[in-house]
Amino acid sequence: QKEVEQDPGPLSVPEGAIVSLNCTYSNSAFQYFMWYRQYSRKGPELLMYTYSSGNKEDGRFTAQVDKSSKYISLFIRDSQPSDSATYLCAMSDYLYNNNDMRFGAGTRLTVKP
Amino acid sequence: DAGITQSPRHKVTETGTPVTLRCHQTENHRYMYWYRQDPGHGLRLIHYSYGVKDTDKGEVSDGYSVSRSKTEDFLLTLESATSSQTSVYFCAILVNTEAFFGQGTRLTVV
Numbered sequence: 001q002k003e004v005e006q007d008p009g010p011l012s013v014p015e016g017a018i019v020s021l022n023c024t025y026s027n028s029a030f031q032y033f034m035w036y037r038q039y040s041r042k043g044p045e046l047l048m049y050t051y052s053s054g055n056k057e058d059g060r061f062t063a064q065v066d067k068s069s070k071y072i073s074l075f076i077r078d079s080q081p082s083d084s085a086t087y088l089c090a091m092s093d094y095l096y097n098n099n100d101m102r103f104g105a106g107t108r109l110t111v112k113p
Numbered sequence: 114d115a116g117i118t119q120s121p122r123h124k125v126t127e128t129g130t131p132v133t134l135r136c137h138q139t140e141n142h143r144y145m146y147w148y149r150q151d152p153g154h155g156l157r158l159i160h161y162s163y164g165v166k167d168t169d170k171g172e173v174s175d176g177y178s179v180s181r182s183k184t185e186d187f188l189l190t191l192e193s194a195t196s197s198q199t200s201v202y203f204c205a206i207l208v209n210t211e212a213f214f215g216q217g218t219r220l221t222v223v
Contacts, residue, residue: 008153043117043203043214044156088155098146098207099171103155 003027006089006104015113019076023089023104026070030091030102033065035074038086038106047074047087079111116140117215119204125221132191134218136204138184144207145187146171147179149200150217156203162187194222 006023013019021035031052036044050056053067062075072091076083086108092101116139126132136145147159148171158171160179168179176198178190191198199222204215 004155006155041217043205043216045214046211049210090156098144098205098212099158099161099169101158101212103157105153105155 001026003102004089004091004104007107008105010108010110012110012112013079015079015081015111017079017111019079019083019109019111021074021076021087021089021107021109023072023091024070025072025091025102027091027093027102028067028070029093032092032094033063033072034090034092034101035061035063036088036090036103038088040085044088079109081111081113084110117204117206117213119202119215119218121218122216123219125223126194128195128222129193132194132220132222134189134202134204134220136187136189136215138187138206140206140208141184142206142208143184145181146205146207146212147177147187147189148203148205148214149173149198150203151200159189159202191220194220196222198222 004025034049035047037047038044050063053065056063060077064073086106088106089104118137120135146161148156150156157173162168162181180188202218205212
């Protein structure tokens with residue numbers, strides 16, 4: 001079993017839809033949870049990160065963490081064609097420790113105009 | 114792109130040949146990383162460096178070696194390339210708490 005499971009999609013939605021992206025994990029030591037966005041043929045870029053359980057909002061993006069269920073989500077409101085990308089979840093036990101970060105396989109999202 | 118350059122961007126090589134990928138940063142960040150990205154597996158850490166001549170293994174280090182003789186350059190070597198090493202390779206640097214990734218190198222081993 002992988003430490004981090006993420007539905008690879010692909011996911012296709014109309015412009016303006018609310019998108020929900022999810023990951024589950026097995027390692028209870030994870031405390032920092034990140035979402036990366038990766039455009040085609042580019043490197044990943046950090047969207048946002050959260051610590052422990054709870055919600056964090058940044059514009060149209062909201063990250064949720066439920067440590068009791070080992071489940072994290074990224075919601076995108078009012079989705080735009082420019083949001084079309086692959087979204088990777090990642091998690092680690094220490095914020096400064098990139099060595100032990102584990103990534104999900106990524107979900108490919110297409111937002112159609 | 115936080116001043117990260119990977120070279121080459123694309124390479125096709127034959128099984129059994131050595132291959133070296135280069136990651137260059139324009140600033141003096143201490144931590145540098147090599148990942149590979151494969152369908153269904155996401156990003157997996159191969160090796161990382163925490164300073165000149167200081168390197169350590171990651172999750173999938175077998176068949177790879179690295180060197181860092183200068184702060185700005187981190188080299189990844191496949192000593193004898195195999196088809197299982199066909200992948201997209203990403204270099205990353207750690208800037209404060211955030212990892213910045215390069216554009217990637219698409220390597221095909223035939």
